[in-house]
Amino acid sequence: MDAFEYKNKVLFCEGVSVEDIVSETGTPVYIYSKNAVVERYRELEKAFQGSDTRICFSVKSNSNLSLCKTLAREGAGFDVVSGGELFRAIKAGGDSSTIVFAGVGKTDGEIKYALENDVFMFNVESTAELEHINKLAAEMDKFPKIALRINPDIDAKTHAKTTTGKKENKFGINFTEAENIIKRAAEYRNIHLCGIHVHLGSPIYTVDPYVRALKKVQMFVQKCKTFGVDIEYLNIGGGYCISYTGEKVIKPKDYAAKILPIVKKMQCRLILEPGRYIVGNSGILVTRVIYTKGALHGRKFVICDAAMNDLIRPALYDAFHRIWPVKTHITMPAVERPAKSVVKRGMESVDVVGPVCESSDVFAAKRALPKVNEGDLLSIFSAGAYGFTMSSSYNTRPRACEVLVDKKQFQVIRKRETYEDLINGEIII
Numbered sequence: 001m002d003a004f005e006y007k008n009k010v011l012f013c014e015g016v017s018v019e020d021i022v023s024e025t026g027t028p029v030y031i032y033s034k035n036a037v038v039e040r041y042r043e044l045e046k047a048f049q050g051s052d053t054r055i056c057f058s059v060k061s062n063s064n065l066s067l068c069k070t071l072a073r074e075g076a077g078f079d080v081v082s083g084g085e086l087f088r089a090i091k092a093g094g095d096s097s098t099i100v101f102a103g104v105g106k107t108d109g110e111i112k113y114a115l116e117n118d119v120f121m122f123n124v125e126s127t128a129e130l131e132h133i134n135k136l137a138a139e140m141d142k143f144p145k146i147a148l149r150i151n152p153d154i155d156a157k158t159h160a161k162t163t164t165g166k167k168e169n170k171f172g173i174n175f176t177e178a179e180n181i182i183k184r185a186a187e188y189r190n191i192h193l194c195g196i197h198v199h200l201g202s203p204i205y206t207v208d209p210y211v212r213a214l215k216k217v218q219m220f221v222q223k224c225k226t227f228g229v230d231i232e233y234l235n236i237g238g239g240y241c242i243s244y245t246g247e248k249v250i251k252p253k254d255y256a257a258k259i260l261p262i263v264k265k266m267q268c269r270l271i272l273e274p275g276r277y278i279v280g281n282s283g284i285l286v287t288r289v290i291y292t293k294g295a296l297h298g299r300k301f302v303i304c305d306a307a308m309n310d311l312i313r314p315a316l317y318d319a320f321h322r323i324w325p326v327k328t329h330i331t332m333p334a335v336e337r338p339a340k341s342v343v344k345r346g347m348e349s350v351d352v353v354g355p356v357c358e359s360s361d362v363f364a365a366k367r368a369l370p371k372v373n374e375g376d377l378l379s380i381f382s383a384g385a386y387g388f389t390m391s392s393s394y395n396t397r398p399r400a401c402e403v404l405v406d407k408k409q410f411q412v413i414r415k416r417e418t419y420e421d422l423i424n425g426e427i428i429i
Contacts, residue, residue: 001281001381003033003405011326011379015408018286018326022377025412027288028306028400030388032062032413034070035406036282037384041074044240044274047252051260053270056100058238059085061275061385062283066404066413068092071278077120079238079273083110090117100235100271102149102197104170111136114144121145121271123197123235125172127181130188137190147195147235148178150220152213154200171199175220182227193229195271196221199237202276205249207258210236214262221266234268240277244320244382246335252277276385283384285311285400286326289376290355300350302372307354308361309394311380311387315360323352323364326377330370341368352378356395388414393422 003014011018013031021031044055056077059068063085068078069092077098078089089099101114102123111133114122124130124146137144151172173181185193196217200209214236221231236259243249263270287306294300313319320338330346343349348371352364363380372378391399398417403410 001036001284002039003036003282004284004379004381006328006332009327009329011324013284013405013410016405016410018284018379019377021403021405021410022286022288022326025401025403026416027286027377028304028310029286029416030283030383030400030402031286031410032064032067032279032283032384032402032404034404037067037070037279038074040278040282041071041076044252044272044277047256048260048270048272051263051270053272054098055272055274056098057278058273058275059089060389062279062387063088063389064402064404064413065092067279068094079275083107083113086110086114086117086119096120100147100273102199102273106132108132108136112140115140115142118142119144121147121195121233121235123147123149123195125149127173127177130181130191134188134190143190143192145195145233146191146193147197147233148173148181148193149197149199150175150178150217152198152200152216154209154213154216172197175216178220179223182224182229185227185229194231195233195235196231196268197235197237197271199235199273200239202239203241204239205241207250207255210255211258211262214259218262218266221268231266232269233271234263234266235271235273236263238272238274238276240274242276242280242382242385244322245337246322246333278385280385281382283382283387285380285383285387287354287378287380289372289374289378291374292350292372299366300348302350302352302369302378304352304354304363304378306363306380306400307356307395307397308358309356309392309397310354310400311363311383312390312392313386314363315358316390321363321383322381323367323369323378324381325370325372326379328370341366343368346370356397393417396422398422 056079057071058079072093078094080086081103096117099119104125149172241249287304291303308315324332354361401416402414404413
């Protein structure tokens with residue numbers, strides 16, 4: 001997380017003190033580094049340069065309009081999975097001709113909206129969906145590009161709730177069904193079947209799952225040619241890992257070195273759908289300690305004003321996020337291992353929890369932290385992806401505000417919700 005560093009014992013985002021941001025915005029607050037987002041995007045571009053590659057940012061990872069606009073200016077396309085995400089991408093300045101529409105359950109209304117806006121391609125996940133798109137396209141006199149999302153039954157060795165390429169997952173089409181579609185391609189007169197999509201889940205920490213999946217897809221692409229269907233585009237999704245612990249992980253160039261030779265053999269144009277890699281380590285969630293309390297069984301709880309409704313990943317996925325005070329004289333360890341939190345002098349073992357009425361409202365259990373008191377600020381790192389986008393108003397809690405830092409300037413890019421915002425749209429009868 002290069003954009004976040006401690007200067008004189010205080011955490012900074014780029015050239016701005018986190019304390020200064022909080023003094024204006026309050027907590028909880030998501031803080032993003034604009035330049036970190038741009039650098040990660042450019043790193044992907046560089047890794048795949050020299051190939052015919054289109055990068056479509058995964059809007060579900062972070063859909064804030066300002067961040068999407070930043071990426072649109074860089075030349076990014078967008079990967080969307082709903083009509084709402086398509087609306088956001090367009091509002092942020094995204095060119096609809098660079099937008100890929102994915103998702104296992106597109107409604108007719110969403111399909112029509114995408115057709116009206118002439119999106120670049122649909123990633124289709126069932127025969128039924130293909131038939132709906134073909135019918136609606138005929139009614140609207142459209143001829144959209146289609147990629148079949150293949151489920152290659154590959155275990156990407158990620159969390160059970162974030163793997164998407166195994167046969168028991170709801171995503172994609174198996175090879176048998178895909179072959180049946182290819183054989184009948186001529187029957188779908190209002191679509192252009194020209195792509196294959198395969199996304200294995202996230203985060204993926206080795207290149208091996210991609211290689212195994214692509215070798216299966218390579219054989220299928222050859223089979224498509226025998227039935228007169230030319231596969232022009234290969235979409236390998238996203239899932240590229242980031243480090244949540246401080247340990248080194250493989251870089252985009254490592255993925256590219258193994259992926260590109262296989263794609264070249266297939267003679268396909270490449271599409272990427274990264275999200276986490278671009279924004280994950282480009283953002284933090286800052287929360288204030290409300291209370292601390294002990295328990296008879298020896299646990300100590302640090303109760304914060306952020307909760308699982310603000311960042312649900314720990315409760316939903318048992319996800320590990322580094323946590324450290326915004327102001328402290330104790331240096332955060334270079335690497336923290338989830339299974340072993342070392343308590344050193346001036347530190348204590350605590351459970352960092354939120355105020356939501358659920359036992360799963362825990363950001364960290366038995367975590368070694370410098371001693372903190374009421375009013376102290378904590379930073380939850382690596383929160384730029386699947387943070388705010390998965391937040392809710394559970395317990396009727398207003399959602400956090402979002403801030404974007406650009407060098408020595410910062411700006412609120414989403415206002416904190418108010419109580420009035422929470423009931424807007426409700427009707428009392």
